[in-house]
Amino acid sequence: SVYQKYGLLHENCIMAHCCHSDDVERKLLADTRTSIVHCASSNFNLDSGVLDVHGCVAQGIRVGMGTDVAGGYSPSMLDALRQSIIASKVILFESRGDLRSSSSKPAAVSDGATTAGETDSSNASSEDGTPAVTTVTTPPTVTKVRPLSYKEAYHLATMGSAEALGMDKVVGNFVPGKKLDCLIVDPAVPNGPFDLFEGEGVSEFFQKFLFLGDDRNIVSVYVDGRQVL
Incomplete structure (x- = not known):
């Protein structure tokens, strides 16, 4: 603000x-x-x-x-x-x-409801009158969060x-008409950071460069259509 x-x-x-x-x-x-x-x-x-x-x-x-x-x-x-x-x-x-520690406990609730992973023993007791713990638990919350591809x-x-x-x-x-800023990449450069295998295609080459590639794979650099490296 x-x-x-x-x-x-x-x-x-x-x-x-x-x-x-x-x-x-x-x-x-x-x-x-x-x-x-x-x-x-x-x-x-x-x-x-x-x-x-x-x-x-x-x-x-x-x-x-x-x-x-x-x-x-x-x-x-x-x-x-x-x-x-x-x-x-x-x-x-x-x-x-x-990421929650295995020793951590869910926060206490005041309305008698149970939280995910918490047991409900409010109305249970053993024959000698001591509380008995039941095994009733609530299911974990389902999330739609996903990582970046x-x-x-x-x-x-x-x-x-x-x-x-x-x-x-x-x-x-x-897109035609835009300035050409790009890298020319060779996934099969000698002594490169990753190997290529038979049956792999452009998608596999691209992923390997993104996750494993480095300067050794970069053949040339263009800025505004002009080669600078």
């Missing part, structure tokens, strides 16, 4: 991280066309938190990907992509309660980032 008060939230505003923004704040970002740049590596390195990318996109927020090397450890967008996928799995684990993460690093910067009409994909 402070940013909004002083007119700082608008379509040219880019907010980094936003790990702890609630639904009200995210709605404000969506309504003002403010973008978020997701910097998963920095968030992990500084113990800052984890951004729910799917949740932000579902609320209509433009989300791009960044490295924030001041807090992260690598300027590589490949690393940022990989860390973003891992971050989305942390969100999934949280939604399922997988490699395709979604790649979109986040390319077209998603172009949209966040307001440059999606100029760069971000290979």
Whole structure:
């Protein structure tokens, strides 16, 4: 609300991280066309938190990907992509309660209801009058949260980032008329970081480059249609 008060939230505003923004704040970002740049590596390195990318996109927020090397450890967008996928799995684990310590106990309830994994012994007793514990439990909550796919993460690093910067009409994909910013990648480079096998196709090559590739696979770099490397 402070940013909004002083007119700082608008379509040219880019907010980094936003790990702890609630639904009200995210709605404000969506309504003002403010973008978020997701910097998963920095968030992990500084113990800052984890951004729910799917949740932000579902609320209509433009989300791009960044490295924030001041807090992260690598300027590589490949690393940022990989860390973003891992971050989305942390969100999934949280939604399922997988990150809760095995020794932790559900919070007490005052209305007599049981929580997931809690036994109900309020009306049970043994023959000697001592309470008897039953085995009745409530089922865990079913969640629809899912991690980022490699395709979604790649979109986040390319077209998603172009949209966040307001440059999606100029760069971000290979639509005719846009500037050509691209890498020429050779998945079969000698002494490369991964192996190729018979029967694999473009999809497998692409995934291997995203998850295992590095500078050795990059043959050349083009910026605005001009080869710079």
